[in-house]
Amino acid sequence: MGLVDGMIRAARLDVSLYEEVERDTTQTNNALIVVVLSALASGIAGAVGAASAQPGTSGSPILVLIVSIVAAIVGWAVVSGFIYLVGTRLFGGTATWGEVMRTVGYANSPGVLNILGFIPVLGGLIRLVVGIWVIVATVIAIRQALDVSTGRAIVSGIIGWILGGIVIGIVFAIFAVPFVVGGMMSAP
Numbered sequence: 001m002g003l004v005d006g007m008i009r010a011a012r013l014d015v016s017l018y019e020e021v022e023r024d025t026t027q028t029n030n031a032l033i034v035v036v037l038s039a040l041a042s043g044i045a046g047a048v049g050a051a052s053a054q055p056g057t058s059g060s061p062i063l064v065l066i067v068s069i070v071a072a073i074v075g076w077a078v079v080s081g082f083i084y085l086v087g088t089r090l091f092g093g094t095a096t097w098g099e100v101m102r103t104v105g106y107a108n109s110p111g112v113l114n115i116l117g118f119i120p121v122l123g124g125l126i127r128l129v130v131g132i133w134v135i136v137a138t139v140i141a142i143r144q145a146l147d148v149s150t151g152r153a154i155v156s157g158i159i160g161w162i163l164g165g166i167v168i169g170i171v172f173a174i175f176a177v178p179f180v181v182g183g184m185m186s187a188p
Helices: 003-011 015-023 024-053 059-092 099-109 109-118 123-144 150-174
Strands: 179-181 184-186
Touching: 003 015, 003 024, 003 109, 003 123, 015 024, 024 059, 024 099, 024 109, 059 099, 059 123, 059 150, 059 179, 099 123, 099 150, 109 123, 123 150, 150 184
Parallel strands: none
Antiparallel strands: 179 184
């Protein structure tokens, strides 16, 4: 399976794709690429939108992109780890951390459409639809990776996102890493 084909199938919420990705350890790098492409799309749209709204105030577009990509990769790994722990320890799911990472990574496929997020008026709607789409895809990914019910997948995802957000927030605060807020750089 090629990367583009896999991303299209993931965006179509093809359950069999998530089963294939779960089993295929060679898809870990492709899942990482999906996460990076999604972050890149959001970062580009944020930088373009901020620069066009207030030219000269968006900070370094390259720094915005780098922070977006690093945050996405770290977030993917940490949140997937917490989803794995919650799903296997609390709900008896059967998966490895890698299986969860691969499926959750591919669930970010619709995120590449965030590149259109800079479009005035329409951009906000696009980001909303893409955000909901990624959440639905992620629930399917978690359910398939852990082999649990949809309800348990939702709860595993919520707890994983909350715990991951807390840990990432603390780590970024400790190291005084700038946060990207709407494409603008600001100190924590």
